[in-house]
Amino acid sequence: MKQEYQDLILEATSAASLQIGGKIQTLWSGYGQIVRVHLQGGERESVVVKHVEFPKDCSDTDLSHQRKVRSYQVETHWYQNYSTNEHCRIPECLAARSFGDEQLMVLEDLDAAGFPGRRTSVREAEIKACLRWLANFHGLFLGSPARALWPVGTYWHLQTRPDELEAMADRKLRAAAPEIDAVLNRCQFKTVVHGDAKLANFCFSEDGTRVAAVDFQYVGGGCGMKDVIYFLGSCLDERECEKRADRYLDFYFSELRGALKERVNFSELENEWRELYSFAWTDFHRFLLGWMPGHHKINRYSRRLTQEVLQKLRQRSDGAKR
Incomplete structure (x- = not known):
């Protein structure tokens, strides 16, 4: 050095x-x-x-x-x-x-600060510790401008990934990608997102009940669901997603409610972000299809949510034409 x-x-x-x-x-x-x-x-x-x-x-x-x-x-x-x-x-x-x-x-040094643990697989309590961190992070920065950060957080959002979009074989999803991106960016309740909230970027206390996060290269503005879907996808397989994702989403919103302490109309926020959960998941699925079509995260759960989002967009389009 x-x-x-x-x-x-x-x-x-x-x-x-x-x-x-x-x-x-x-x-x-x-x-x-x-x-x-x-x-x-x-x-x-x-x-x-x-x-x-x-x-x-x-x-x-x-x-x-x-x-x-x-x-x-x-x-x-x-x-x-x-x-x-x-x-x-x-x-x-x-x-x-x-x-x-x-x-x-x-x-x-987070190891010296009481967070020496790294995980490649996690138990229920450790997943909840990370979701609790995300809820408190999103609650802390809700409504805050992302000054000098990425205007749109995460490394996979559409504006930064034209090559991956062009490489996609799924023509329906490729055509819908701009509207999916627009739906996410139009959300009323914006916060600052970590942008790369995978399991590998969390450091655990020895008992696994507390975490700290690192790697803020893609921190920026957006909907908190982007971090939630990315985290869940980093530690749950398709079977676990089908079985447990809804329960973890309930836990996240319970923690977010506590973090916000009635600063906003929470029911409106929760309704909006729950609706955007599948859009955020589909947006990341879109990136993977263009970046690495054989990636293990391209699974039945992701495809099911994507089809639900495409159906919602078709219904919106049909409704607008009437």
């Missing part, structure tokens, strides 16, 4: 010295890495450093590259300018700085 990066870490943590620890993970498409840094002579024993390095051979006209560059700019702004609370915990940002084609984010 370059000396100027080490100097930034030492300055941000008031530590006397540091030692670079193990690599936690490589960033998507080789855009850098996340490492743990051990500290001596300060209040913290360690921090996590997200080191972004933009590839030199990427063209400025490369849409995928530009999306990733923008995503790290958004994440840096998020950590520097937004905060949450203990009900939707995120790592504290100690420093963030750009160095030309490289960026450094010095973040609180």
